[in-house]
Amino acid sequence: MGCCASTERSVTASRASRWRSTGIVAMRDCKLKVFPSEVIDLERSVRTLDLSHNKIVDIPVDINKLSNMQRLILADNLIERLPQNIGKLQSIKNLILDGNHISSLPDELGLLVRLEKLSLSRNLLSSLPETIGSLRNLLLLDVSNNKLKVLPESIGSCFSLEELQASGNSIEELPSSICNLIHLKSLCLNNNNLNQIPQNLLKECKSLQNISLHDNPISMEQFQQLEGFEDFESRRRKKFDKQLDSNVMINSSGLDEGVDL
Template sequence: MDGPGSKMDESNIKITVKFTTQSIPITISHDSTVQGLKTLLLPLTSILPRGQTLIFKGRILENDKSLRESGIINGARVMLVGSKGLHQGDGPIMKEAPSRIISRNTNAVNEKKEFKPDKSRTERWKATNIVALADCNLKEIPDEVWPCAPFIRILDVSHNSIQHVPDRIDCLTRLKKLSLNGNGLLDESISWPGLTSLKLLQFLSLSQNCLNTLPSTLGLLTSLQQLHVANNKLTSLPNEIGNLTELEVLKVNNNRISYIPSNIGNCTPLIEVDLSSNHLNELPDGFCSLHNLKALHLSNNAMTSLPNSLFRMCTELSTLDLHNTEITMDTLRQCEGWEDFDKRRRAKHQKQIDFRVMNSAEFDEGADKN
């Protein structure tokens, strides 16, 4: 006699999707739609569903039909063709080799500057409270930094090759701004206990690295006002992001995020959120609690709708980027509060024209008109 799970097993089929040189195995319900299959392929290919064309036995599959109706059976092979320009979630931007510039007059070669210990520099750090060491070919935070810890308010070691953020980062107890972007940092490269002990930190940039996750301890940075983690390999944000109740700017574009915690709504000071170029299908209703939100960037996602109360509750929202999503203008007009939002975005657009920032008279929120 068949076991209790036999019917469930019979409802699933295994197929192979051919995409460029890849063969992607998929287990999916036989009654799932072609659109459902495309959504499943999104995180595996970084191709938006609208940019996917699925072909089986020479036929282009229709989105609203089930796999069963489309004649796809267990063991079938389906071809995927991706449309150019509809990729997203590209991940980190890797550093290029240092440029070599040859002077026309001297033929001298100017290379990326290198850090050398300098007593006068440490005195300047103490006087200005700023350590600026971007683009210095560093592989570690220099030892000269640590004796200056009681004075440092800003530390910028971006665009180097820092391999490790050590435990002793916790000695920078007065640090307010930390830039670590563009170092190729991995999850294990960072001493998170040390970093998240910086209670006065207001600005943290970890963009253009190779991070797969952010720890729950991120929520300990309760003074944080700006968090930049764009161009990494993140698939989600920790639930504890809701503890960042001073956060005003959140930039997590160009990752692989498919899930946003609902308690992001606790971050009520948020003014700007950039979630563009990720794997999002929807936003949590928690976004409706962001009453101070002015700019929301969602381009290059698999979005088909917005929380219905977003426009009605987010009464400051005037910038909404929806390019390369499946949200249409008709969908937007059906949302509560659309009329008031429309007035705000038109007023902002007119102001930009008045200041000669924009020349185009048409503004479509990036939504499809069909």
Template sequence: MEKEGKSDADNRITVNVKFSGRSIPVEISSESTVKELKSLIQPLTNVLTRGQKLIFKGKVLMDEMTLKSLEVKNGAKIMLMASQGLHQGDGPIRKEASTLSTVRRMPEAMRPKRDGPQIPVLKSQVERWKATGVVALSGCNLKALPDEVLTCGPSARVLDLSHNSIQHLPAAINSLCSLQKLMLNGNEILDNSLSWEELAFLKSLMVISLNQNHIATLPPEVGALTSLRQLHISHNDLTGLPSEIGLLTGLEVLKVNNNRIHSIPESIGGCASLIEVDLSSNLLVELPETISKLKNLKALYLKNNGIKSLPSSIFKLCSELSILDLHGTEITMDVIRELEGWENFDERRRSKHQKQLDFRVSSSAKFDEGADKS
């Protein structure tokens, strides 16, 4: 006697999604809907479900249709067309972007030349560093930290090594015990390039900027940087944040946009001083409810993520929030208008926008008046 129906394993098929010169195999049940197929395609292509148009045998597939009713069988080829702008992360994953970098760097024309000789450190430079407290070595073709920098000791307050080819900082960096700002944008920094334990000895360190590097993981030791006020790690390869991020109770600005972050730890609620958070262009599908504990939060940037909803208490409890960027997400105005506290948030948003307009008009008028007098 034949069995009635099939097991779930028997229903599994693999379809090949054609997109941007790639063939992407997707395993799914034949009983699934087109909408469920789109959900599986989203993390593989970065294209949001509402930005996907699927075509099979010349027919555009509707969300409510099932693959079985469409006679989509194992090995079937389905074409994906992506609507411009409706994506998460840096943009749709295309054929040429599948190699290791997706190195999210500034355009070639804007980069400093790194193939020339390393600029030598002059004695007069060291004297100036000690006198001003500012060690400025941006765009100097450096591959390592010059030993002369360490001679500045407690005199150094700002260390700018941006746009070089530095891959490693020595543990002796902790000799710069009065350092307040460390700028390492646009280098070759990897996960193990920095000794975060040594950085924790810099008790005055308030700003770390590591934009445009190759960092995939932040270690738990980042939680020891208790004096930190700003943390910038945009345009890297981060896939997440450590739970220890919640120990940074004095952190005011967190910018981790343009990474590959899938989720935010609930401990983010411990960062009670946060004013601005930029999570744009990542792979987020939701936010933890603990975001609502950030009572000082004024600006939250979430554009180009797969987020479909917001924490239910965000407008009610984040009473300072006035900037919320949701462009390129799945969230609609109907969704956020249902949240408690929406009216108060909308009033703050409109008030801030009006103040910005008034400031521009006022500034413009003053400039014109001065121009007339001259």
């Protein structure tokens, strides 16, 4: 028994030493039910933490000790809520929480001002906090397959946003502020309840190359009548032609035609 205990301590110490030296903690598919306390003990050493595909329910309050963490991946767990002090993770750039049971987000999410990628698909979100507009460095927001009926007006303040994925919700209209997203390249809104989109969307969002509106009440005729449609169509075709010229090999389900109604 003493020998086994000694060996286990040695293995644990060796693992902790490796994590500390690399800054990378990867514990995918480890059947974890609780957030490992030994990770919290590493504090500022952790830069990437991947605990995806486990059965973790709670994120500990003292996660704020991981103050240098840049990537937090907790996809496919049983997490129901985020702690309020998650806003203290000031170094974080990628936050991946797909496939959990999260129904709401704390206002403190808006304090993650360095965040570039926020992925929350396959959760139970019925709304997004207005503070999301404080994420001025956000490049990608994925809230697909939730229970959203609206997007907050403040989303128009996410000025760096390039990709917005919100398919598989119950969204009935888009906030007019979405027209402020001048860097937006891809907008995916399949399987919602949209019967119109803001009139100035194509005119103001001059970087937009792809809009996907499959399974919405809106018609192609409505879309084509929007001001700026011709310029959008030109960008879409240019992108498509560039893909063909580069011999991009993708299957038919991944072929981006730009407009899907």
